[in-house]
Amino acid sequence: MMTLVIPGPKAPSKDIDVYLRLLVDELKELWEQGVPTYDKFTNSGFTLRAAIMWTINDFPAYGKFSGLSTTGFWHVMLSVNPAVRPVRQKRRAYDPERYEAMKAEVDRLSSIRFIREVDYPTWLANVVMVRKPRKGWRMCVDYTNLNRACPKDSFPLPRIDQLVDATAGHALLSFMDAYSGYNQIFMHPEDQAHTSFITDRGLYCYKVMPFGPKNAGATYQRLVNHLFAPLIGNTMEVYVDDMLVKSRTADQHIPNLSAMFTILKQYKMRLNPTKCPFGVASGKFLGFMISQRGIEANPEKIQAILDMTIPKTVKDIQRLTGRVAALTRFISKATDRCAPFFKALKGTKRNITWTAECETAFSELKEYMGRTPLLSTPEHGDILVVYLSVSASAISSVLIRSKDNVMHPVHYVSKALQDAEVRYPDIEKLAFSLVVSARRLRPYFQAHTIHVLTNQPLRQVLQKPETSG
Template identity: 55%
Template sequence: MLPGGCAYKEAPPSKKGKSICTKEVPEGTGTPAKVQLAEVLLNIEIIPGHPDKTTQIGSQMSEETKKEVVRCLQRNADIFAWTPQDLEGIDLKNAGATYQRLVDKIFRPQIGRNIDIYVDDMLVKSKRAGDHVADLEETFSVLRKYRLKLNPSKCAFGVRGGCFLGFMVTQRGIKANPLKIRAILDMKAPTCINEVQQLTRRIAALSRFISKAAEKSLPFFKVLRKAKTFEWFAPCQQAFEKLKIYLAGPPLLVKPSPGDTLYLYLSATSQAVSSVLIREEEEKQMPIYYVSKVLNGAEGRYIPIEKMARALVITARRLRPYFLSHPIGVKTNMPLKQTLGKLDTLG
């Protein structure tokens, strides 16, 4: 099940009551904005005989799986709300924070295993099509127990990919939002401080997909430090062009399976630290998440081993959910253990 709110526009329903939703971009195109690789969404009645009470399912499932998903949705029609009258009274005071704490608590056994949640965006995920109905039933039972309901017009069940938290989630892994990539690829060289700030914000939004993002952005940060005078140096233009080349074919990030041992590679330069969390799959190393940070103040005066330890601390804090749920091996030839206590004291 995927949430609504995808960055791509859904086409008007066709005569057959179907709709087209942009799904993902073929690898290597580098020009995702106009690609129309689509999946047809089928309108189905959750309550038979009530054409106003519908939701949507993916069309690429087998016929048997489609029937199972439809039967599952019809069995659980009570967890959908079509009008405000279908909802029980809710105290709206601090509703946002209260709701986030609630879903974090009630779905704790499922989060990371077969569900991801951020505020009111919910993704029920299944590695195999045959497991999807069971994963939905488990989720619906929790919703029913705590009297929560879904808006069927913002749901799609049994689809192979979609937009979640600004990223494209597919069977193969997680891709950067092509609209965010296009925003940088279409940019001209900045001509003022505000445009440089806009560029660095766009890079930050894609940083988990960019190896050594902080290091790649150093020339832009140097421009920002001279806020009173703007000058776009040759190194800035070179870094800008290299960034565009990199983003023309960004990496596909994978999701680890429960119990996987993950590995962390660390890197440090005079001005930035970086890391990449990877999973080994059939002797291939697949990236999960890139982390990087510009070193400020006293951090820039650390000796190399302290910088590597700092990179580990920053990564552990940023990727805490991975560190809590997986054994992680740090790939390094430096004795980091003795340095970590000192860096914790330094902050």
């Protein structure tokens, strides 16, 4: 498990409001001009440089990198189990293109002091070069063996659906992305050698937290939870390195940003301005499109389904159903829509039987994905309605919110029936559908009064279960 040693906060700065007004109004202009001159943003000793990084060279302090503190109390400990025998992986061979990319990245990381040379490491891992989607290579390290020796950090990550619900419905949003966020946290000196990796240039280890250790995400979540504790759930939401400031009205946005930037200044966290849209009405957050209107499916995920050709292999069908699964919140009776695809996979490991039923289901799915609904977010005191539906092989439901006498979907639920569940009478399937819905939509059932609507006398069955036989 990674242990994060956290200091107490410093006194907040009071000179940030004017700076933020300039930032929100003029940052777009600066992006169009390229790397800005910082003098025009100087106000009461606070400059744009204090929270923004245009390049890695903008890190001040010792050498070219200071991390989240110049006094060294932001340290990550790996908690490696001493009873586990260290593993030194054998050096792997790479093609010339990967060698050149590795050499360039090692030179870059050395120049900014993210890594250092190491002698006689007990743990040693290989570099893995991963091609970026657009251009170039990303250097990763294979920490498979090291991760097996580290206990799992059980620090909880926030529920994505609840964060998305809490964000939608706001007038203005600002999305923040830390510049090499993981790398802004120091490794504990005693654990640096555990991150050692081998290259054709020699042996190196990380002085900062790299990507790859299994608890890196939980460690970063613990960090941001501590930093932004007064703001999270009020004016800010954070999921690992995805940070967002939200405001119900436009007038509130500058003060809300001010509070967040005050914390950034205290702890010297730097943002990447090219990935920080400020003061926008909508944007992508955790794979969803959010706005004041509500929650929409990610257009890229929808397009990925619309662009698919007729599946010809098992992997093609698995790819299709996987893409549908990522959007089930927006899809009415998703399991029923995919039932023909699952039938095509039954009893085969290689070949599939693409039937007319599959063809019809595929066409209807694409038609539906072209008009996925806008989901609403309930407000405090709203009475919600859940509609239940059953079929021969699945149960489904939709949570509805009524606003201005118009019904708005909040969340769709669907589940395939297994084994004995398939043989339930319809009335029992409805009861089971209610149970599944209550479990999956627990936060809504806890916070709101829910009216259940069906075409069956479900209340009598729940009150007198013996009548169902």
